[in-house]
Each structure stands twice: as structure tokens, then as C-alpha cells.
Amino acid sequence: MFEDFIYVLTKYDVWLWRGFLLTAQLLVISVAFGTVLAIPLAVARVSKKVWIQAVPFAFIYMFRGTPLIGQLFMMYYGVGQLVANIDGIQDHWTWTYLRDPYWYCLLTFVLNTAAYVAEIMRGGIQNVPGGEIEAARACGMTPFTTYRRIIFPRMWQMIWPAYTNDVIFTLKATSLASTVTLIELTGAARKIVARTALPYEAFISAGLIYLIIVYVLTLGFKMIERYLRRSEKRKDKLPGKIKPMGV
Amino acid sequence: MFDLYGRGWQMLEGGFVTIQLCLSVLPFMIIIGLLGASAKLSSFRLLRIIGESYTVIIRGIPELLVILLIYFGGTIAIQNLAEWMSGEETRVDIPAFWSGVAALALVQGAFASEVFRAAMQSIPVGQIEAATACGMTPRQIFLRIKLPQLWRFALPGLNNLFQVLIKDTALISVVGVEEIMRKAAIGAGTEKAPFTFYLVAMLMFLAFTTISLFVFNRLEKRAARGIARA
Numbered sequence: 001m002f003e004d005f006i007y008v009l010t011k012y013d014v015w016l017w018r019g020f021l022l023t024a025q026l027l028v029i030s031v032a033f034g035t036v037l038a039i040p041l042a043v044a045r046v047s048k049k050v051w052i053q054a055v056p057f058a059f060i061y062m063f064r065g066t067p068l069i070g071q072l073f074m075m076y077y078g079v080g081q082l083v084a085n086i087d088g089i090q091d092h093w094t095w096t097y098l099r100d101p102y103w104y105c106l107l108t109f110v111l112n113t114a115a116y117v118a119e120i121m122r123g124g125i126q127n128v129p130g131g132e133i134e135a136a137r138a139c140g141m142t143p144f145t146t147y148r149r150i151i152f153p154r155m156w157q158m159i160w161p162a163y164t165n166d167v168i169f170t171l172k173a174t175s176l177a178s179t180v181t182l183i184e185l186t187g188a189a190r191k192i193v194a195r196t197a198l199p200y201e202a203f204i205s206a207g208l209i210y211l212i213i214v215y216v217l218t219l220g221f222k223m224i225e226r227y228l229r230r231s232e233k234r235k236d237k238l239p240g241k242i243k244p245m246g247v
Numbered sequence: 248m249f250d251l252y253g254r255g256w257q258m259l260e261g262g263f264v265t266i267q268l269c270l271s272v273l274p275f276m277i278i279i280g281l282l283g284a285s286a287k288l289s290s291f292r293l294l295r296i297i298g299e300s301y302t303v304i305i306r307g308i309p310e311l312l313v314i315l316l317i318y319f320g321g322t323i324a325i326q327n328l329a330e331w332m333s334g335e336e337t338r339v340d341i342p343a344f345w346s347g348v349a350a351l352a353l354v355q356g357a358f359a360s361e362v363f364r365a366a367m368q369s370i371p372v373g374q375i376e377a378a379t380a381c382g383m384t385p386r387q388i389f390l391r392i393k394l395p396q397l398w399r400f401a402l403p404g405l406n407n408l409f410q411v412l413i414k415d416t417a418l419i420s421v422v423g424v425e426e427i428m429r430k431a432a433i434g435a436g437t438e439k440a441p442f443t444f445y446l447v448a449m450l451m452f453l454a455f456t457t458i459s460l461f462v463f464n465r466l467e468k469r470a471a472r473g474i475a476r477a
Contacts, residue, residue, distance in 0.1 A: 065410075065456040066449045067417035070428055074449060077435060078442035168307070175309035179421060186312055199319035207308045207316070214307035 008201040012192045019188030020209055026174040026184060029106055031167055034113025041114060042121035043147070047102035056118060063115030069176050071112060076104040076180045101180040113170050120162045157228050164221040168214055185209060251447060253428075254439040261430030262451050268348065268416040268426060268453075269409070275352035276359050276412070283360025284367055298360065305357035310350075311418050317350040318343060318422040347419035357411050362404030369392065369400040399470040406463035413455050427451050 009016075045056040063071065083089060083098050097103055128151050136146040167171075180185030189206035193199050251258060286298030307312070318341075326339040370393055378388045420428035433450035435441035 028270055062449075062453065065453045067414035067428070067452055069417045069420070070431075070445060070452060073428070073432065073435075074366050074442070074445035078445045081439075081441050171311040175311045176418075186309060186315075189312070190315065191438070193315075193319060199316065200321065203316040203320065207312055209256075210309060210312070211304065211307045 004198050004201045004206035005205065008192060008198060008205055012188075012195075012202075015183070015188045015192060016185070016209065017206065019183055019185040019206070020213075022182065022184040022187075023171070023174050023213075026105065026109060026177060027167075027171050030109035030113050030170055033110045034170070035117055037110065038117035038121055041118035042125060045118060045122045046125050058060060060115045060119050062231075063112050064112070064119065068112055068173050069179060072105065072108045072176055072180060075108045076101055078103060101177075101182055103179060105177045105182060109170065109173060112172070112173065113166070116166050116169070117163065120159050120166060121155060123162075124159035125151055127158055128154045160221070160225045160228055164218065164225075167221070171210070171213060171217070185201065251443070252433065252440065254434045254438065254444075257430050257434060258427065258444075258447055258451065261425060261427040262422065262455075264344075264426040265413070265414055265416050265451075265455065267411055268344070268351070268419060268424070271348045272351045272355060272412055272416075273409070276355040276408070279352060279356025280359025280363045282312075283356060284363035287360065287364050288367060291444050301353065302357045302360055305354055310354050310415055312466075313354050314347060314350040314418055314422060317353070323351070326357065343419070343422045343424045347422060347424055351419070354415070355408055358408055359405070359409070362401050362408065363397065364398050365404070366400035370396050371469065380461045399474070402463065402467045402470050406460070406467070409459050409463065410456050413459060414452065427462070 031039065041056040044052050045060070047053050080099070089098065090093060132150055132154065133146060136150045141149065174184055175186035176188055177184050181187075183191060187205050189202045192202040196202065282296050283301060286294045287302075289295055289298070322339065322341055325341060326337065329337045329339050374392055374396075375388060379390045383391065416426060419426045420426055420432065423429065425433075427448045429446040435444040438444070
């Protein structure tokens with residue numbers, strides 16, 4: 001049994017490594033662009049004007065209410081076919097990109113992540129104490145400055161644990177890229193199974209790599225959380241420093 | 248266009264299979280969740296370790312990987328077991344449907360055990376003490392005090408999980424179960440109209456998640472009916 005594990009890990013280490021690199025790439029780009037896109041969505045979502053609220057609401061509702069694999073197929077096969085039907089597109093220089101599943105995958109993951117993160121941010125923004133916003137107004141801050149100096153820093157503090165969960169969710173979501181022929185980590189494992197017929201060894205190896213990524217991500221995000229919450233440390237109440245008298 | 252190239256019925260059949268999948272996973276998810284939560288809160292260290300590692304491992308691995316592992320690996324495991332028991336070469340096929348149900352129950356059970364653990368911890372200690380003082384056995388306390396209230400504390404979490412479950416059933420299309428996504432893929436391939444078919448599939452899922460949200464909100468109101476008056 002263990003010989004098979006070692007066989008998979010040594011013979012196909014390059015496949016797993018390349019799979020890991022693609023998974024990491026998809027994760028980083030999706031989370032980065034998804035988060036940037038989520039900020040205006042969340043700000044529009046908490047607007048008091050109904051017609052401004054409606055657009056991000058519909059976007060978030062659609063992306064959170066349907067399976068990611070469906071969104072991916074709709075984008076790659078559905079939109080991909082509509083694009084392919086445009087006259088003369090196949091001779092155009094953009095065609096090499098327009099038929100590549102990689103870009104459809106990224107676009108889907110970015111939009112999906114944006115929808116989930118925007119919903120988390122909405123909760124964060126709404127939970128910023130009203131008094132702090134009033135105080136900022138009273139100091140003469142413009143709405144933009146209020147967002148930049150007061151609301152966003154407070155929001156990040158509050159949403160960080162949920163945001164961490166969402167990054168891990170996105171990591172797991174990248175495994176779907178294997179269904180549109182990309183060889184990321186899950187894709188690499190499927191390829192190894194097809195070659196060696198050793199499903200346990202290949203899938204469990206991939207699973208272990210995912211667990212390591214999750215572990216490292218969790219550690220890193222915990223450290224950032226401590227940084228974000230640095231203002232909440234009370235120096236006068238450290239329990240370790242209090243000593244009972246007479247000891 | 249509205250009869251979907253004569254495949255409208257196929258899509259509805261897919262929708263029926265999706266509902267079957269969700270409802271088949273639900274009881275297993277709840278049972279595994281309750282067992283997992285009890286293990287995590289157990290006074291035996293070994294049980295706690297098992298409960299914790301189960302959730303940590305499952306929550307760090309993509310659902311798709313679990314589905315593939317159970318589908319491809321499960322067949323081999325059961326085949327080996329059957330050969331070992333009968334002593335002769337046998338050929339076993341687990342239906343993709345049930346391997347998918349097993350995989351999703353395993354995944355959702357891990358999340359459910361977190362929900363139930365939090366719910367169990369929300370039950371006021373005073374009530375447990377009162378029950379003990381009345382002379383109830385641990386089993387009676389669980390059935391009469393904990394379980395009825397667990398429902399109320401766990402519903403918001405279960406609402407969320409059921410949404411995730413509906414969406415996760417789409418992943419089982421990867422191993423060939425003919426639910427909505429698979430039917431849409433077949434339709435998209437044969438009729439050369441992927442956009443239409445996937446759009447219909449997405450709308451069906453959106454309808455399912457919306458209905459589930461509505462039903463759970465009603466249940467939450469119902470479960471809190473004794474509390475709302477206070």
C-alpha cells in the first residue's frame with residue numbers, strides 16, 4: 001500500500017507540482033481581483049437608494065444561488081460558443097485567448113468570489129457603529145474619506161474570519177477547473193488515476209496537498225488578523241502580569 | 248425554444264433527480280452531524296480527537312475530490328471486501344447516485360457537526376442541571392431537553408448548509424448521475440445550444456435555492472414561536 005503512495009509521489013511529482021502551481025495561481029488571482037471587485041459592489045449594496053442597491057443585489061443573488069460548476073459551464077461552453085459564432089473572430093488575434101478555458105475559469109472564479117466577498121463586506125459595513133460614522137462626519141470628513149479612514153478599516157477587522165473562510169472556499173472551488181480540462185491539483189490527480197488506476201493514492205496525495213495549503217493559509221491569515229486587531233489589545237489587563245499578593 | 252428542442256421533460260427529470268439527491272443526503276447529513284457534534288463534546292479524549300480531525304480534514308479538501316475518491320475508490324474497496332468475504336472473484340458496481348450521496352453526506356456531515364456543536368453549546372447549562380436534578384438519565388436529557396431545542400438553535404446553520412447542499416449536488420454530474428447539470432450538458436451537446444441549456448439549468452437551481460430559503464425561513468419562525476412572545 002505504501003509502496004503505491006511512494007510510487008505516485010515520486011513518479012508523478014512533477015504533475016502534482018505543476019497542478020499545485022496552477023491551483024495557487026487560480027486562487028491568488030481570483031481572490032485578489034474578486035476582492036477588488038467586491039468593494040464597489042458592497043458599497044453600492046448598502047446604498048440607501050433602492051435602484052443602486054438592486055444591481056449588486058441581483059448579481060450577488062444569482063451567483064450565490066447557483067452552483068459554481070454551472071456558472072463555469074455557462075461561461076466556458078455557453079458564452080464561449082456565443083463568442084465563437086461572431087463573424088471572423090477565429091482569424092482575429094484575440095482568438096488564442098478567447099478559446100482558452102483558463103480565462104473563462106478565471107473570469108468565473110473572480111465574479112463568484114466577488115459575489116461572496118461582497119455579501120460578507122455588506123455585513124461588515126452595516127455593523128460599523130453608527131456613532132463612529134457620525135463622529136467622522138462631525139470632523140468634516142467627506143463620505144470618501146469616511147470610507148477610507150473609518151468604515152473600511154473597521155470592516156476588515158470584523159469580516160476577517162469570514163473572509164478567511166471564503167478564501168479557503170475559493171481554494172476548494174478551484175478544483176472545478178479540472179472539469180473544463182485545466183490540469184490543476186485535482187486535474188493532476190485525475191490524470192494520474194487515468195494513467196495508473198490507483199485512485200486512493202492519487203486522490204489522497206492531492207487531498208494532503210490541499211490540507212497543507214489550507215493549513216498555511218489559516219496560519220498566515222491568523223497573523224494578519226492579529227495585526228488588524230492590534231488596537232484592541234489592552235495593556236493594563238494582561239492576566240499573566242497580575243500576581244496575587246503575598247506569593 | 249420554450250420546449251427546449253423537445254428536451255424540456257428531460258430537464259424536469261433532471262430536476263427530480265436533484266431533489267432526490269438532496270433529500271437522500273439530508274437524513275445522513277443530520278445523523279453524521281449529530282454523531283460528530285457528540286464526539287466533539289464527548290468527555291473521552293479519543294472521541295474528541297476523531298471528531299475534530301474528521302471536520303478539519305473534510306473541510307480542507309474540495310468536495311469534488313471527495314466525490315471522485317468515493318466513486319473510484321469506493322468501488323474498489325467494496326469489491327475487495329466482497330472478494331474477501333465470498334473468497335472468489337466478484338464484480339461490484341456501486342451506483343453513481345449512491346456514491347454521490349455518500350460523498351456529500353460525508354462532506355455536509357462535517358459542516359453539520361460544527362452547526363450542531365454550536366447549537367448544543369447554546370443550550371443553557373441551568374436547564375441541563377435542572378433536568379439532572381429531576382433525576383433524568385443522560386438519554387432522557389438528550390431526548391427531552393437537548394434535541395427539541397437543538398432544532399431551534401441549529402436551523403439558521405442548517406438553512407445555510409442546505410443551500411450549499413443543493414449547489415453541491417451539481418458536482419455529482421461529474422460521475423455521470425443524470426441530474427440537472429448532466430441533463431443540461433447532454434442537451435447542450437446534442438442540440439448545439441449550450442447557452443440556452445445551461446441558462447435553464449441555472450434558473451432551475453436558482454428556483455430550488457429560493458424555495459429552500461423560503462421554507463427554512465418559515466421553519467425558523469415556527470421553531471421560535473415559543474420564544475417570540477417573550
